[in-house]
Amino acid sequence: MQALSPDALIIGGGHNGLVCAYYLARAGMKVRILEARNVIGGAAVTEEFHPGFRNSTASYTVSLLQPKIIADMGLVQRGYRVIERPKNNFLPLGQGQHLLLGGSLEATQREIARFSQTDAARLPAYYAMLDSAADLLRDMALEIPPNIGDGAAAMLTAIKTARRFNRLAPLEQHNILKLFTLSARELLDHWFESAPLKAAFGFDAIVGNYASPDTPGSAYVLLHHVFGEVNGQSGQWGHVIGGMGKITELMAEACKEAGVEISLETPVAKLLVEKGHAVGVRTTEGENIHAPKIVANVGPKLLYDRLIRPADLPTDFRDMMAGYHCGSGSFRMNLALDGLPEFTDLPGIGDHLKSGIIMAPSLDYMDQAYQDARRFGWSRKPVVEMLIPSLVDDSLAPAGQHVASLFCQQFAPALPTGRNWDDERDAAVAAILNVIEDHAPGFRNKILGQTALSPLDLERKFGLIGGDIFHGRMSLDQLWSARPVVGAASYKGPLADLYMCGSGTHPGGGVTGAPGHNAANVILKERSFLSRWFR
Template sequence: MTKRYDALIIGGGHNGLVCAFYLARSGLKVRILERRGVVGGAAVTEEFHPGFRNSVASYTVSLLQPKVIADMKLAEHGYRVIERPISNFLPQENGRYLKLGGGLERTQAEFRRFSPHDADILPAYYDALEGVAEVLRDLALKSPPNAGDGWRGLIDAALQGRRVAGLPIEAQRDVLDLFTKSARTLLDGWFESEAVKAAFGFDAVVGNYASPDTPGSAYVLLHHVFGEVNGKKGAWGHSVGGMGQITRIMAEVCRGLGVEISLESPVEQVLVDGGKVAGIRLESGEEIAAPRVIANVGPKLLYGKMVAASDLSPDFARRMKGFKAGSGTFRMNVALSELPRFTCLPEPGEHHRSGIIIAPTLDYMDRAFLDAKTHGWSRKPIVEMLIPSTIDDSLAPPGQHVASLFCQQFAPELPGGRDWDDEEDKAADTIIDTVEAQAPGFRASILGRQILSPKGLERKFGLVGGDIMHGNLTLDQMWSARPVLGHGSYRGPIRGLYMCGAGTHPGGGVTGAPGHNCAHEVIADGTRMKRFRI
């Protein structure tokens, strides 16, 4: 080993870049080692058809932490997000449609077409959801209390728990509901219209290979609403230039602080000497020394392939083997000659600039999951379509468009020993058929397509099981137990090994929170001021 660094980061995704920024700003010598030939991890923009570019995996913005945006001065380097005029547009099976968002009064007017009761109770629902979302926002940039840390862990738990304990009893009940109930049980307690329940229930199956009837799915719904865009809480938007523009800017900021970013540098193994991290070995055989290695890859990949079994305790190895990953996600991009014309609302409009959700009821979502468990993918899958070229003309030729198709209920592993490489085109055709049923002529408008099955997502981005969250967001894999109890504070089971990816608190999405929090712990471990904040 010849070169030496203070910290090596495995993976150049957004959390790795955020972590590198804070470490370099504190004076550490940092090097990022990225397997692919482009920085950004799953937040990248690529040309997938001549003249057509789009975000490849992650595709929309809300959860990126305002503190990270401000600290990295992203806006000064060209970061720009355009908010959706309405949140979502849901075609219904009876030829009707529902629009969600655009302000409370407007959403109430939409709901009133389906249920006066649902329109009237909507403000109370929003207040309940926002009350719990505020707790999540408060905890997102705090390291969870770590089990096994003695008094320090108890103090941290008390301090963070005080936020919940101080809530009115009604809000505490909301917390319990959202962390334990199924999305259907939660929504049945508020609303009566199936269309309205679907509008909110969709968030419960995003990146979640489960039914809306699955206990705990209500939390996944909550996880998707604690973000903000341009200061507006709960809003979603499009990053001009695609998601790759965000990570391109982050890399530029990091390099400006002296961070070294090595592309096409896949890590083979974390090197351990005397129970402490010694560095890493690349697949090329090159070894690089550092007293700290920070993994921006999922726990399944890190402990299943990059850390020798002999360096892990049998109990830890067993628990990591049982760590649940696999989000049931199938990702497509399509190049279009024209905008889709939906039977229920055919002319161009604001609905083309929103999230277009093909999942009209919770029953539809439940059947999609059960179908996928039996057949490998749903014959009527859940589809979210975004058409970012309606507001970003850098993505497609004039008069033409790109669409992101984010699809749910595709088994991470196909039953019967089938291989996704042999089946992905059939699954993609099923997705196109599903859109075609709502927008006749959609298939004929497709000029080219990019397909990523769960296996394709794993191969391209290292997302084990195609899991966009790096691990299921279930109660046993959250907060102090993410990825496993005793290692919830971003520290691995080997001295000098840290984790900064979505497999740690607060979970998936382009948040930057794990990278921020991990950097805090690395810096704190190197100082006597353990409460130092970055």
């Protein structure tokens, strides 16, 4: 039965929308989620893409999901299970060379020592530097950034943040400032001399980031990818049994138990605004749905450029949003395979196939891929990461067969010279498969079926403008009190009773749940204050 008069409407049923809905409902609010697709979960879904083959459609690996949210929603008790990668990354380098990172520190150092004894010796200090910075991010992930100019509240938050930073040793402060401002190459050149090792670490700097490893600020994106954990192990990544959709399936279960109503196939066409207040939404079917609180789990570009009339927004806010950068340069594929790939540089079946397989042997390769994409629309030799989750989760494919996730970088959010991704998709797929074929000859012959999502496809299917998996670039000008823009950092924009809970807010992209958690806190604190004031 449809709930009457919801206290809050949430636009979009991705993981952050589910997290926000859960906390609001647990506090006694009537909540309704409006999801455009016929499946809950947003970009974190598991779907059949070829007869008998299932895989995570978009988001494909887990690390950043907040432990507090896992515990509060009872996800482990509901069946949440993650298998850690035995090795973090495998880089086939050509000419019989490879780099295999992960496992114990000692094992990683032995591997690196094959290329540089100096780099192997420096590795513990590098890890310690990253851990120190990642600890700061972990501490701040579930905090509400201050809106600059918000008076005493903003001042208190700023003081708290400054005190946390001041407790660090001068060297730690120095390193954190470098991480936020340097390019990935500048950072890694300072630490290491081996090109393969710099490639392994530098890959994280361009994931979901349409940029070169030489782009200033790209070092922060590297850091953003290491502040998570799996099964209590910091910095680890893993495979969710059942795919990423298992996370949102269990979140939806928790939400329903808390009383949340979930409406599928209910896309929102427009936000209803009256006298500077968000009062409801209009669906594509023409239904008007009203609620005292509207919470957007869509990106800021989608929300403010497409769902709200320009006349309903202040001019200065429109100007700031016009400069909000979206478009992560990503291309996503799923493959149904009749067997496992055989890599020339490390033949056979082993832990390397359960790792993130990164086909980009150097920072120079990554930079060239970016320059190619800027010039032609996509790289003729793109950066390709492959995961084979069916090696640890046999529910995804028939016995003896496998699924592979391909997450590929350096594809222009919008093609130059007016070309359309619908016309260029097949050529881009061919370039991706050529890269894999170079490292694993005969790979094409193992493909039984595939799906391919260009940046335009990601926008159409999941509402990711420009295919941006982070809902907006993760650069210093779009972080913390400036995410998405200055004055709209505390999960609220210029319209009263409108809130944001997606990755376009702090702490940014990835399956973290933190924006949903934090937005719910803002709403509940305001509600508590008003109930005390007017009772």
